Amino acid sequence: MTITLDGLRTGPAQVWGSIRLVPLVRDEPVPHLRLHRKVFEEPVTVVDVGDAAYISFVPHAFVATWSDGDQTQAASYGARLLERDTRAAPPRMPVRFTRRMARKAGKDRLRFLPLHLAVEGYLALHFGGPEIAWEEWSRRAVAHGLSPRCEETYLGRRVRGLEDALRIFEIHPGQCGVLVYVADALASAFVVPHPDDYRALHPTLVEDLFGELIYMYGLLGAPAGDLSAPIDAAGVRTLGDLRAAAEMREAEWAAFHDEVMAGRLFDEDGSRQAVQSLHGFELARFLPSFALGRENHIGEVITGGDGQVAYLKTFRLSEAQVRRGYLLRRLAEHDWRLGAAAAALGADEAGLALRLERAGFGYLLRQDVRDHFRARRRAT
């Protein structure tokens, strides 16, 4: 999987408290694609999928519009701000899971909920549970798999300081994206095709999903560090030198940011799955490799025919979420055979069983098997 932010220039960061916003600037907007926002009348939706009902809060959806010929310079069509007092958002929300998250909303339009594709991809990770009914797995695991699986996320509004930071952020001319850092941890990346779209969608970041880690970092309020390196005055003899030094400093910052701070945004070992494609644009979601102890981002992306990123939105998984993803991946790799997976992880079956339990997947194992492993662990 290779996604790169080619065509986007990294601008100087702006800091407010623990929030650091790094603008991404395009010299030329992506042709033939615009995003605008559609506000749902009823923010809380219930989707009936047979034996279980899923409740979710859907703050807004993005609608991608294709225009075939001319590139319109007007502000994005139909962009509206959500009325703040329509309904109080629930503080935490299980995420809606439906079969078709990206729908055609017209001949040349595609509607999708921001980030839900990505979250869906993460939630559906080996959703069906074990394919082979090994004896350790509980009846429920075999019959229903991981269903229902839910993850907790936080509304951007709940991340302390984010709302203020977005309000006072000075949008750059030509800006088409932003990277949000909380206490210098990359929380989210957001890219749109056109500067006007960005201007219209900039405030929607407070309605995005953020993980537990980011929420906690916001709560702790550690101020973002000062990363600017002072100009070395030794070599400066003229104003021209000074200007060159200033420009170099800016280039250094951009390089540092791209290589170090945002270096783990795209995981080379992760996977990518195309969801839909239309008029040469491809809507896809990507998952990381779930490497433990590192940053892991899930996300969704629209790429143009030339591979240029037109739209991107990512979500940083918390440590616990990474652990869960990691365990599921390892189990699936070994066809859900407990012994083989444990061996691959360098542990015994009892250890893996306890680990599964701690990760919240205890219900997948039979009760007596769990008791047995626990007793054995106690005996040793």
Add this chain to the structure above:
Amino acid sequence: MSETFADLVACEDVLMFVNAAITSTGQREFHHDSGEQRLSLEFLHEYMLENYRDMYAAVLALDVNDHNAAIIIRNLLVRAGDVEVERRRGEGRLIARRLELMPPQRVYRLFRDLRRLGVNNRRTRAVIRDWMAGRRDPAFDSVKYRTAVKDAVRHAHLRLHGEQPAFLFAPSGVKAFQTPLYEQWRRAHYEQAAIYELPYTVAEGFAARHKIPREVFLERIQHRMTRLERLRLQESAREAKVEAVRADLGEMPLTRLASYVLALPLDDRARRRAELSQALRTAARRVAGAARGSWGRVTAVLDDSYSSLGSGEKRRRPLAVALAAHYLLEALAKEYTPLWTSGRTDELLVYPSGPTPLGHRIIDALETGPERLLIVSDGWDNAPPGLAADVLRVWRTRLDPGHRRAPGQRVMIVHLNPVYDADDFDVRRLAPGVPTAGVRDAEDLPALVELARFAEGRVGLPKLRAHLADRTASFLGERA
């Protein structure tokens, strides 16, 4: 040098306070809300009153804004008993002089504050009595600020003369007043024609009561409007198709005029370009006065980034100050180069948008080889952050052609900041080596540039005291 560490601290404290008292009005700013502003400002006042009471009082002679002047006067009167008679008398003179310069509604509000706080010592009563006695037209005040005058009279136990007590306290018992204004007010209750002889704000209330159509009212009341009322109502009158309400833009104060211009849509500004720039130039020339053209080669870096938007309470104030400063500097300088941070060159069409690349703009400015470089900005430098400080530091230490010679030979760099930073208890600075002064009205710019010398830290407390004494003397002397 007999300068002690305590002196340095005192000097910094006083300057910090002066900067705050010039810029902050306790209202919301772009970065901080009004709660933070008030809390921070109140602490500063308390601190000054406790530690440097003499200089605290002397600050009244500087160009601090009316909001802070009122707080200073209030604090001095609340704690009048803390100092001996001689000092109290001196403070009384400063207070009296400052009250004369303040708009009457502010003074009445201050008196009500004192009443609310239960401050009724002899000095307070004397201050209220003297100020009320000095009013040119007590009848006008009684009509325009009726309840406030009543409160002040009650609080200070003033003796009133003529019909004033009857008008204030028992108007319903009077069949007809001798004083024309009182009589108009009485008749305005039932007669529409009478309201057009009343002050505009009073008449507005009666007009609403008589349900007089807005355009008719504006048309007929316009001869009673004050200068600023005209300016304020100009655009809404235009919408109501009342052409009679016409402010003479040429006689408006500079910063107000800049605010007015920035409130107009861009199309209007372009259409009325000649009229508006003419008015701004006239106002600037009036401020510059005799100093016109005496500043030599001047370059200004003016901030029109998104944060110059100010807040809902101080709409486009930072940008208005920058625009007013632009015209003033144009008048003061012999050769003048303006550089807006956004790179726009048409000053009449500026609007707040985009980031603040101050650092690059300062390099551009230094390349023009100025004698004076003025930076008008809120001190938030973000594209990239800290570059302006770096540029100024390197310039001062390595490049400034006069940096090895006498201080007078150096390029004079001053940063003027229209925004109070509640977190730092001061206006935000750009670089340690460059003096920063708070600015509220561009009209004060020449005086502030002078004050900024002290902020650089090379002129000590004795000189600052001398400066304050000087200003106080001329401030009080003007009355004689």
